Amino acid sequence: MDSEIDRRRRRAKNQGRSSYNRRRDEILRAAASVFRDKGFSRTNFSEVAAELGMDRASLYYYVGGKDELFSDVVLDALTENVRAATAVQESSASPPEKVRTLLRDLFRSYVEFYPFQVVYLQENLEHIAEDDAQWLDEIRALENVHFEYVESIVQEGVDDGSIREVGPPWLMTRALLGMVASTARWYEPGETAPDPERLGDTFSSILLVGIASDLDPDATPPR
Numbered sequence: 001m002d003s004e005i006d007r008r009r010r011r012a013k014n015q016g017r018s019s020y021n022r023r024r025d026e027i028l029r030a031a032a033s034v035f036r037d038k039g040f041s042r043t044n045f046s047e048v049a050a051e052l053g054m055d056r057a058s059l060y061y062y063v064g065g066k067d068e069l070f071s072d073v074v075l076d077a078l079t080e081n082v083r084a085a086t087a088v089q090e091s092s093a094s095p096p097e098k099v100r101t102l103l104r105d106l107f108r109s110y111v112e113f114y115p116f117q118v119v120y121l122q123e124n125l126e127h128i129a130e131d132d133a134q135w136l137d138e139i140r141a142l143e144n145v146h147f148e149y150v151e152s153i154v155q156e157g158v159d160d161g162s163i164r165e166v167g168p169p170w171l172m173t174r175a176l177l178g179m180v181a182s183t184a185r186w187y188e189p190g191e192t193a194p195d196p197e198r199l200g201d202t203f204s205s206i207l208l209v210g211i212a213s214d215l216d217p218d219a220t221p222p223r
Helices: 004-015 018-038 045-052 056-060 066-089 095-112 116-122 133-160 169-185 196-208
Strands: none
Touching: 018 045, 018 066, 018 116, 045 056, 045 066, 066 095, 066 116, 066 133, 095 133, 095 169, 095 196, 116 169, 133 169, 169 196
């Protein structure tokens, strides 16, 4: 049964009051910072409240618990990634330009949802969502849809000859997304150069052009 604070929190979220939403965003960012530094599983709700200078009771007006904090933002981030990938895939740009735009979009999303994207990339979601199979299913579905859109861009480039098939398209897609995921270990927006657009351009150049200046682009990779 819902408590009164649960009902008040739901009403405030549904009404979309700007002051409520601004404060909730501040709470989400502070919580993500604590999760990143201590790890999601090792952080309790009291530590999030302490980071904000709030008591637990006040914090519950904005969010029902740390699981809700994490799940809301991760769903938002992945939904935005799928929306952006859909727009790129359906555009009239060439496959290489789609890859470049896709990477720029992914790094912009990384910055927009930082540091929740870091927590998402670092944590074992099965442990976080062990009591919420529906949420985990939603996350996995979004991940799969996003992967399929990216793979279709790679496949399109292979088919029209604008992207070399150096391996199966699914493996090339894994490499592309793996490069993006690796930035969670070192990239801190505002602290680490470069900006997301430059980062996306650099990664896309590495993927599309390579880094060896005198290597025959048609040479068979060593085994």
